Amino acid sequence: MSAKLKRTIVAWALLSPLIVLIVFPFAVMFITAIKPAQEVLRPTWWPSEVAWRNFIDMWPATNFGPALWNSIYVAVLSTVLALIASVPAAYALNRYRFSGRGLFRQFLLVSQMLSPMVLVIGLFRLVVWLGLLDNVNSVVFVYGAFAVAFTVLMLQSYFATIPRDLEEAAWVEGASAWKALVIVFLPLAIPAITVTAIFSFINAWNEFVIALTMLRRQESYTLPIQIFSLVAGRYTVEWHHVMAATFVATIPVAIVFAWLQRYLVRGLAIGAVK
Amino acid sequence: MEKHWFRGAAAAAALLSATALTHAQTLRVTVAEYSSKTGPYFEEVAAAFEEAHPDADVQIEVVPWDVLLQKLTTDISGNANADLSIIGTRWLIDFVDQGIAAPLDEYMTDDFKERFFPVFLEPSVMEGQTYGLPMAASARAMYYNKTLFEEAGIEEVPGTWDELAEAAEKISALGDDIAGFGLQGTEIETDVYFYYAFWAFGGELVEEDGTSGLDTEAGYDAAALYKSLIDSGATQPGVTSYNREDVQNLFKQGKVGMMITAPFLSNQIADEAPDLDYGVAAIPAGPEGDRGTYGVTDSIIMFENSENKDLAWEFLDLLFTTEWRQKFTAGEGFLPVNPEVAEMPEFADNPDLKEFTALLPDARFAPVIPGWEEIASITSDAVQTIYLGNAEPQEALDGAAQEINGILGE
Amino acid sequence: MTRSPVTNPYLLVLPGFLLAAFIILWPLYQLGTISLSEVNRFGQLRGFAGLDNYIAVFTDPDFLGALWRTLVWTVGIVFGSLIISVPVALILNEDFYGRSLARVIVMLPWAVSLTMTAIVWRWALNGESGMLNSGLQAIGIIDTNIQWLARASTAFPVQILIGVLVTIPFTTTIFLGGLSSISDDLYEAARLEGASRWQAFRQITLPLIRPFLNISIVLNMIYVFNSFPIIWATTQGGPANSTDILVTYLYKLGFRFGKLGEASALSVMMFALLLIFTITYVALAMRSERQ
Structure with a gap:
């Protein structure tokens, strides 16, 4: 043997x-x-x-299609929003020394500690004030903003592994800072951004408390809320439909995991610790 | 920069809410999800309403029951509530106290009032004003499994709690996975399941002196009875893990001889266990012949801050026409709250419903007290403690009564 | 070099800061205001209340029970998952047939929303219709059905076990990352010096994955402390509040009983507690790392 x-x-x-x-x-x-x-x-x-x-019966009975679409919409857009805000911030944190840098990092760390449950009343008022109630975009906005802390922290430690020399070389050759960033730095950062994006995506895909508070009409429900509504306080629960819906909802993320498992391990290792 | 950005956002937000206001014809209705039929039903009503009012846009917001109160709370605190909402009538007092529900009397003609049974309209009348219309009503009665009764040699449906205990033990003896009496021990309405016996023993939730009635002989006796049923194996094992739906499932599977629940179980049995041979009877009486069933209504209210009260009223007017009421009541399996609906053959000739309607004179509603949910929760905790054997009935109920008196005295 | 927005760190940081601040600071300010106010059941402020709300929470016996259980819950899950994840990560770091498959299976619970996992467990734990009982009976571990959720003595351990199961994927992934960053040469050298596997683990692996241990402990502590769905979906904190933790207690206080003032006070206290907890831990961890 x-x-x-x-x-x-x-x-x-x-x-x-x-x-x-x-x-x-x-x-x-x-x-x-x-x-x-x-x-x-x-x-x-x-x-x-x-x-x-x-x-087949589950699909219309549980309003599965629209909920699936909402979940995808929310997870993708909030991830994009978080990345747009956090890539430059992570870049600045890693490449520049500036006063307030430590403070900003601490702020991000602390903001990770607040559970949505603790903030939900305040958040709700915020969303109402913005006039975004019952709008799927309100959830996109809140998820995106919540993800910023984690994504910035993860990205900046990842960026630390990308050598500075390459950008500096580009500057010496006369490229503007902007050009150096786009042509030299970003391509190298793509694996890091991908891993970070997956995390942000999964968190948005699975989030429960915020969606429960902000979304009120069935047309805007995401999957976790939709499935929860099938068991919460109903006079009768159709367990076979609930389980079928849960099972189908699990498959997309499971496939993503199987596919990207290798990158996740590496990305989390570098991102989490530095 | 920062300030500027904030001001921009604030302006945008103001603009957004302003445009929301100018859409004067949008009508938002929050409805509780009773079953998978609730959402489609209200969408249908909305479509019919929009047809009659082409300029109106009705938005139905279906909310799971378990989180309805949370949603209403956040909505109201954010000043973002709908125009109409279904609520549990037991919450209504809080809404009225805080000036959130609008009185409906100015809209209600005598003609309109006559559409309802007065007994169901009453719980929503406070200080002489009507604040809600009964959307759903149910009472509780005892379901029993005729096959199990026969096997155990029980010929008469128990009329008193003593007879029930005896019958339950006989049925439990039939087999390991058969229980005589299905006892609910967790989640919503755990307290109510206790009240069935409590009322039969002559108990009152709130005594005349305004204190809790749990710490009386009626309370101790009722709790001791349930505890002895549990101890003698006359109930299903592990009652504190069974919510209402779980006990109903046992009944549907023919594993429980008797249980007390609402009329909608009949609809479920017809769909899911059509072969089950069951009957519906009155809740057993106590030693003095007292008995009580729990009457529950859910009301639909109009919010005081609604911008479209007239339109909202027209929606209510449509909702409470006989045609739509019939559809709702039959679909969800509630008791008819409207005489005209009740007279329809499908309700009038339904033997199950007859049992429920016959119980209505004994029906008690949740008392109109602010903070009722907390009182219910304290009571549920106390009875769970007793069921688990962690405290003697008297000790647990005295403690609960003391806590409740603290709330009642506020 | 020309001045470009790319070289101004403040401009780069601004969007991220605003977004995060907007979602954190404003609600936090709201929370603080509500916690110091007299507030009706619908969150409308009715005047200043001083510390009344805080005192009310502190004097509630259920609060102390929930506080204690939160400690058990958090420590139980964080260290439970730690103890399982370290060996699992060590195994998954070895080279064997089907390793990728094993990694995917271990990560699988992560792919399901916690709410859904909790709902599935609620169903599996059902006394009569639940498949856990029928499974255990089939393999002969138990004779009669166990009513798992009927009392805290069985319900709470099961809830912690579920918590451990759903925390393992994240923790294992972090450790795997840490292990993969240790170069094989170190082990090679240790073997040449005659070190046993256990010594190699103690002397090489453990110190090198220490930062990974620390970060996983801090992050898990935060997540677990705030975790709501498992307990809520299985027992709603019952029977008789015996499985309540602070988050479920908070939910009941705020949204069942409508005591928004007390709920806000509790939120603030929970935040403070977590902050102190984490800062202390990070400080301790950093000190021991330096030594």
């Missing part, structure tokens, strides 16, 4: 208890989702027949 094969067996054996625990809720989700309506309440592991049509 080769050494690698031995390692493989040991590694999977050691991981197996954890994997069972991790996979368990997904199994519950999936199995409930494919149970026929009459069998949902029976705690059997296998349904008597696989009701694939739950996935």
Whole structure:
């Protein structure tokens, strides 16, 4: 038996208890989702027949399409907003010494500590004052702003790994600071920006409390709120639809993870610590 | 720079809210989501209304029940509430006290008033003014599983709590996963489930002297009864993890002999467990023959700060026509609040509903007290403590009563 | 060099600062105002109240219970996930068949919104219809159904376990990043000197991933302290407030009972608590790093 094969067996054996625990809720989700309506309440592991049509019925019954679209819209736009604000700020933090720099960093650190739950009343008044209530864009704005602290901190430590010499060389060759930034620096920063963007995207994709407060009409609901509304205080809960919706909502992010897993590990390592 | 930016934003915001005001014909309606049918129903009403009022734009905001109060609170605190909203009638006093709900009497003609059963209109009358219209009404009655009754050899539906206890033990003896009496022990209305027995033993939530009635013999007896049901295995195990929906699910699966709940369970059974052989009966009486069911209404209110009160009223007028009421009441499985609807054969000839309507004379509504939600929560906590066996009934209920008296005295 | 906006750090920082400040400072100011005011159930201010709201929160027995449980909750989850994540990261850093798949599986809980995870668990933990009980019965661990959520003695540990499970992906990812930055030469050298694997771990791995440990502890502490959905979706803090933590208590206070003044006071206190907690930890961590 080769050494690698031995390692493989040991590694999977050691991981197996954890994997069972991790996979368990997904199994519950999936199995409930494919149970026929009459069998949902029976705690059997296998349904008597696989009701694939739950996935089709779920779509209109849970208003899934619009909620999916809203989630994508909010997650993408808030990420873009956060990046537009934080890339220059992170660049400045990393490349320039200026008075107030330390203060700004501390402000960002502290602002990470506020839970949306703690701020929700104040935030709500802010959104009303801006006239953005029940507008998906209000959520974009709040998520984007909340993400700024994390993205700036992460980006600036990542930027520290990009050598200065290259920009300085460009200046010597007569490029303007702006040109050096766009042509030399940004291409090198793209991996960092990608990783940061993924984090911001996931946080927006999963956020609950703010969306719950700011969005009031079903047309503007994002996925977590939509799914929550199916179980919260209803007189009857259609668990097979809820689970089918949850399962489908999980797939896009799971795919992104599988695809970008390598970059995430590296990006988080550099971004989180420096 | 900073100042300038802020001023710009403020101006933009002002502009936005100004344009919102000039759209005088937008009507926002917050509705509670009772079931998956609620949203589509109100969209349909809105469409019909917009057809009759081409210049009006009705926006329906469907809110899950669990977060309705939170949304209303944030909305009002941000001065961004809708024009109309459904609320639990038990919250109404807070809305009236703070001048948030608008009185509706000036709009209500005698003709309009006659559309309602007075008993349902009453809870929304405060200081001689009507502040809400009953949107949904339900009372509670006992559902029982006829098949289980037969298997256990029970011939008569229990009429008193003693008989219920006896029957429940017999049914529980049928099998490990069968329970005689389904007892709700967590989340919304845990306190109400306790009141069913409490009222039967002659208890009053608020005594004549204005203090809590929990620390009376009625309270101790009712709690001791439930606790003995739990201890003798006459209820499902682990009652404190079962909310209303969970107990109903047990009933639908035929695993529970008796439970007390609202008429909408009949609709669910028809959809999900059509083969279940069940009956509906009155909530058992106490030793002195007292009995009480919980009456609940949800009201739709108009906000005092609404810019479109007349239009809002017209919407209410449409909402409470017989045709639309029939559709709502049948779809959600509530009790008819309008005589004309109640006379329709589908309601008048429904044996389940008849049981509920027969109970209405005994119906008690949540008392009109500011801070009712907190009182309900204190009561729920106390009964949970008793169910868990962490405190004796008297000790837990005395403590709860003391806390409640603190709120009542405020 | 010509003056360009790109060279003015203040201009570069401004948009980010404004955006963050707008969303933090203004609401924070609002919160402070409300916490010092007499306020009705709908958040309308009705005059100055001094410290009444703060005193009311402090004298509520439920507050102290929730405070204590928040400590257990936070420490339990942060260190629980730490203890599991370190070995998991070490394993995932080894070269074995299917490593990418294993990494994806470990990260999977991250892909689901916490709200949805909590809802799924609520369903799985259901006493009669829940698949946890039927699963455990099938493999013979239990004979009768356990009512997991019926009492705090089973509910709270299960909630902490769920918390640990959803915290592992983030923590493991950070550690993996840390491990991947340690060069293999160091281990090679240690082996040549005859160090055992355990010694290599103690002498090389642990010191080098220490900053990663610290950052994960700080960030997790913040997230877990503020985490709402798991407890809310499973027990709503019950039965009888026995699983309430500060966040769920805050929600009840503010949005169930309509005591917005007390809720704001509690918010301010929670913020202060977290701030002190974190500053102390960071200071301690930095001191030990310097030594």
